[in-house]
Amino acid sequence: MKRLLPILLLSAVAFSCDPEKPEDPKDPFDTFDRRAMLQNMGENVIMPALDFTASSGIALDVAAQNFALSPSQITLDKLQTAWVTAAKAWAQVEMYRFGPMDEAGLNTVAAIHYGTAYPMNYGSAADKAGINAAVSGSNALDSAWISIQAGNKRGLPAIEYLIFSKEERDEKILSDFSAPRRFSYLQAATADLRRNLSGIANAWKPSGGNFINSFVNADGRDLGSSIGMVMNELAFMVEMHKNEKVGRPLGKRTAGNPQPNLVEARESMQSLALIKENIRGLKNLFEGRSGTVDGSGFDDLLNHLGAEFAGQPLAAMIEQQCDVVIEKTDAISSFPLDEAVTKIPPSVEILYNEAKKLLVLMKVDAANNIGVQITYFDNDGD
């Protein structure tokens, strides 16, 4: 016993020195249930959002078939509306770059969207010359052929190019569709998109790839944990929004010279609408919200950890800043983004700066309080 004294003494000193106990000793039943949070985020936010992209993909494919059956201004309008719905749905889930949309799934993502690499080059959207060459060529434009084409010849940008034109009028689109092979291309592309969107949605389902199971089980804070992955992607989404979707067209990356043609979805003039959906999707995931039901999310985790910013709960600050970014996007809407960067650059600059504030809150404050390693490398620490 006597020989154990130093150890006992050491612990005793340590415990007696235990300084100012926090004001409210924590209720042991109140400890944060991270699995429940991940389950809510997975089952009530991510999976329904992916299901919606899958069904909007079906609707787009059906609209393309109807348009091919009876090409008219009416069916074209419906087709365009269906594309906008699908593109907005995708913008909400774009940040789920983990699990089925990570690594092996990146080719699928590239086929739906365009850029997958960092930095994303939104300006290289559709390979217009390549699409036109394929249309005037002679090989069969079927699903086997399209499924091996590069991302800029299929997916949302290619379909956008086929059915929208910012400069020309819809009459031009309709007259272009006098070539039967243009319909074949369009239908191959919408069928391919439909397949890819369903593929990702199914990969999460218990009946499919059951990624939801891995997602809920990886409830730690380490690299590869779901909290770590989601935190990384939330920050990455804002970074892409600020740097690539807003900053690059504004000239922030090109010595201050605006690059209007580098906006996303220029032909359909949906650039601003899509970046708004990006932030809405991000906010939903952060809050664990589906519709009006605010379930367990990162906001609750941060509140549980007592994270504050300038005397306010950090989670509330982040939610508020999401709203500010959406508001400043709306403030631009008298011009499409590609025109705004040259006609009203100060308004775009304001959006850029508000997005930067959101980025700092997400990437720095939220990450620091949750203690996840925002890193992409498993090196030793200290």
Add this chain to the structure above:
Amino acid sequence: MLTLRKSIYTELIRETPAHSLAFFRILFGLMIFGGTLRFMLKGWVDSLYVKPTFYFNYWGFEFVKPLPEWATYGLFILLALSALMVALGCYYRLSSIVLFLSFGYTELIDKTNYLNHYYFVSLMAFVIIFLPMHSSWSIDAMRKPGLRRLTVPNWMLLAIKMQLGIVYFFGGIAKIKYDWLIMAQPLKIWLSASTDFPVIGFLLDEPWAAYSIAWIAMLFDLTVPFFLFSNKYRPYAYTVVVLFHLLTAKLFYIGMFPYIMMTCTLVFFSPAFHGRILNGILRLGNIFGIRSRSGYYVEQKRFSKAALRIPVMMLGASLLFQLIMPFRYAFYPNSLCWSEEGFRYSWNIMLVEKTGFVEFNIKDKKTGKTWVEVPGDYLTPYQVKMLSTQPDMILQFAHFLHDNYAKKGQDVAVMADCYVSLNGRPSQLLINLGADLAKETEGLHAKTWILPLKEDRTLAGK
């Protein structure tokens, strides 16, 4: 006073069995060998020394350049081989110098990769160059009977123990900070997410758990070297050492460090203990048919004064250097963990959870146009992460950007737009947004372009 001085002197020059040095040499060599292999097998040579196109060199060591891919791998193979040679005691003088230089070179290429335990390994590799670690249980001693020693002066062993003790003791002093002791940060952040830890996991989310661990860790670091020196308490102290390091190994991503410390501290045990283990290895050797060498004749010899002059001078200088380095932060007005002026080489282990964001505002001085440079366009994600919280790296990168434009004939100002959150504090600007970093220089002077930490609550004004 005189008797104390005398007894210290007697303790220093007292002869102690030489095989304790050999014991440490073998363990240390094998650990560096294993650690280097692990590093290569994990693909880190590629991701840390081949992939990057820009490297953050150390002030004063700008001459250390990254090597081409083949030479980088060559350097790591050289390092591994020299560590193995040290373990075997084969051409020890040469191999220990090669070990120190090759390890040092890899560390000096990019400060992105600075870790306290790499610094510890560098120091220890330096210390053992000057000690006759190969005087027994070595291929050299087999080859050259003249090298063989039965005993060595005790200070040689003490030099190694001191090097270990410094890590703990100064690590303990570094923990006497407001954040660590009073806020239990960053432990609170880390522990709250480790509730799936075996057996004690459910306790880790309790507020008192972080406080207890913070205070125990501080007291442990401050006292454990002394307990390890005591014959009476050593077994208990070592048990605590093992438990403590196993806990940290499980909780944090600190790789080899806990295992290195657990192994190295075995040197505190008695020469008899070291002898038993070495003889155990020998018996193992006999099983495999390796002839026993324990019977050879060894003449009882002492080192001449002249032979000891350089070792004593070098080890004294190393000790003095290490006693000063951890306190240099006192010369800077900024908070240590915030501005990191004087942060490295000071045993600030696991004291900060820092998250940052940085990009660079560029202004063309002629046209007045402004734009942004994003470091991710030039650096690996890991480098970006390190850059985003460390002012000296930010300064260096700003100069790199400035020089790039200068080459194109553009005269630009480079401002860092950098937000950092330290130990759960709200993010705040780290660098003065108006400061043109292209005009600032690296050096020992206080950096006025680093903004002070708001809400600074560090003990004793630090």
